[in-house]
Amino acid sequence: MIKYIIGFIFCTMSYISVAANIDAAEDYKCHIKVATGDKIVFYRWQSTSVNIMVGNLPGKQLRGSDGNKFFIKDVVECVQLGNDFTNEFSKQLDENTPR
Secondary structure (H helix, E strand, C coil): CHHHHHHHHHHHHHHHHHHHHHCCEEEEEEEEEECCEEEEEEEEEEHHHHHHHHHCCCCCEEECCCCCEEEEEEEEEEEECCCCCCCHHHHHHHHCCCC
């Protein structure tokens, strides 16, 4: 009887750990080009759909902190929030972006 209970607990715990890994969302920062210049924007995406989400950014309309709307013209680079950009201008822009 105890052997069945331990087996059930083990199966349940492994299912929970696998399910948690599948739905993991991560934070990303992207260097984008808009009509008024370059900006760093932040997103939270599922790790499995990052490339699709980055590809869908050009043409999207965003609203700035001042309330003005702007369209994303181009995406220079997107990286995970804890990582550094590879583009030097993106690095400088990231350093000057408030968090």
